Amino acid sequence: MKKILSIVLALMLTLSLFAACGKTEKPDAEADNSLQNVLDAGKLVIATSPDFPPFENLNDDGSVTGIEIDILSRICTKLGVDLQIDQYDFDAILTGLDAGKYDLAVSGITATEERKENALFTDPYCLSAISLVVPEGSLIQTKADVEDKAISCQTGTTAELYCQKNNLKNSAFTANADAQMALTTGKVDVWAIDKLTAIDMVAAYNEEHEDKLVVLDEPLTYEPYGFASKLGNDALIEAINAALAELIADGTVKSLFDSYGAEYVDPSVDPTV
Numbered sequence: 001m002k003k004i005l006s007i008v009l010a011l012m013l014t015l016s017l018f019a020a021c022g023k024t025e026k027p028d029a030e031a032d033n034s035l036q037n038v039l040d041a042g043k044l045v046i047a048t049s050p051d052f053p054p055f056e057n058l059n060d061d062g063s064v065t066g067i068e069i070d071i072l073s074r075i076c077t078k079l080g081v082d083l084q085i086d087q088y089d090f091d092a093i094l095t096g097l098d099a100g101k102y103d104l105a106v107s108g109i110t111a112t113e114e115r116k117e118n119a120l121f122t123d124p125y126c127l128s129a130i131s132l133v134v135p136e137g138s139l140i141q142t143k144a145d146v147e148d149k150a151i152s153c154q155t156g157t158t159a160e161l162y163c164q165k166n167n168l169k170n171s172a173f174t175a176n177a178d179a180q181m182a183l184t185t186g187k188v189d190v191w192a193i194d195k196l197t198a199i200d201m202v203a204a205y206n207e208e209h210e211d212k213l214v215v216l217d218e219p220l221t222y223e224p225y226g227f228a229s230k231l232g233n234d235a236l237i238e239a240i241n242a243a244l245a246e247l248i249a250d251g252t253v254k255s256l257f258d259s260y261g262a263e264y265v266d267p268s269v270d271p272t273v
């Protein structure tokens with residue numbers, strides 16, 4: 001009996017030594033202070049490209065409004081910090097995460113497997129799609145019709161990626177409005193853009209112009225949206241995920257979509273069935 005006890009004790013000692021080694025070996029630089037830093041600063045700094053209604057858009061006074069801004073301000077309330085909104089071009093936002101100038105990228109960002117190699121995403125909070133927009137009366141009616149057509153899209157987006165992967169003739173624009181203008185001025189035949197933004201921007205355009213635009217029904221791809229931080233910022237993303245899960249479960253996220261007149265699709269829905 002004594003022998004067994006001493007073996008057990010020896011084993012425990014060895015294990016605890018291992019554990020202690022593990023701890024001291026971890027360099028300080030690897031410590032994840034991402035959540036603590038935000039709490040200490042008293043603010044969460046987000047980067048957004050506010051040319052993407054109804055998710056983020058500019059008010060007349062230059063302030064940023066939209067579904068994602070409303071979601072983030074609720075998350076900040078739950079974390080007990082202020083929300084600071086910094087504006088960037090869309091194509092600079094994900095690539096700029098590592099520089100550490102902002103905590104979170106919030107820009108209608110599709111959580112793709114490729115992007116997950118370089119950024120840490122929250123759980124998706126909704127499902128969108130990429131749609132095609134054409135002038136009324138266009139012969140383009142489905143995605144099969146765009147093969148040798150000129151397409152516009154926004155630089156750095158999944159729409160651009162889709163065009164590149166499928167060898168389509170695309171012109172990419174830094175500002176979303178310029179991709180739309182390429183279509184309305186006849187420089188391209190079709191504009192590829194996320195569905196809910198397409199619906200919003202097309203409605204605004206059609207209200208003010210004689211010529212009309214149409215959003216085609218058939219989507220190019222499905223796009224789960226999430227927020228992204230630098231790789232390694234697990235503590236921050238975990239805290240945001242917890243807040244986000246509450247806002248989805250209590251219906252807040254859906255009601256925010258409703259208030260912007262946008263259709264909410266749950267990210268767990270399989271749109272292909």
Ligand code: ARG
Pocket residue numbers: 048049050051052056090107108109110111154156157158159176194223
């Ligand atoms: N969902 C697309 C993507 O992640 C487009 C996002 C564009 N966002 C913006 N704020 N302009 O690539």
